[in-house]
Amino acid sequence: MSVRALNRAADNRATxxxxxxxxxxxxxxxxxxxxxxxxxxxxxxxxDDVPALADRISGVARELNERSRP
Structure with missing residues (x-):
């Protein structure tokens, strides 16, 4: 796919x-x-970028877990 088509597809998914x-x-x-x-x-x-994203999402989950503690 062309860059233009990829950008259009990404815009459509986002919308x-x-x-x-x-x-x-x-x-x-x-x-x-x-x-x-x-x-x-x-x-x-x-x-190769997936572990960094998983770490970011895990950080959010840890923060929410800490907030849920009494």
Whole structure:
């Protein structure tokens, strides 16, 4: 695919996923759609970049876990 076609496809995915997240009623449904978008985009990443993304997401999960403690 050409760079132009790849950019257009990425723009279309972003628009579709942003709308899906915005239309979700429940905040947890929004979170689920956002995480599904992350997973879909991660599949297209360079395999060498995946561990860094996993570390970033794990950091968010650890932060949320700490907040949930009494």
């Amino acid at each position: 579709a996923n942003t709308l899906k997240i915005a239309r979700a009623v429940s905040p947890y449904e929004r979170l689920r759609h956002a995480l599904e978008w992350v997973m879909a985009e991660a599949r297209a990443m360079n395999r």
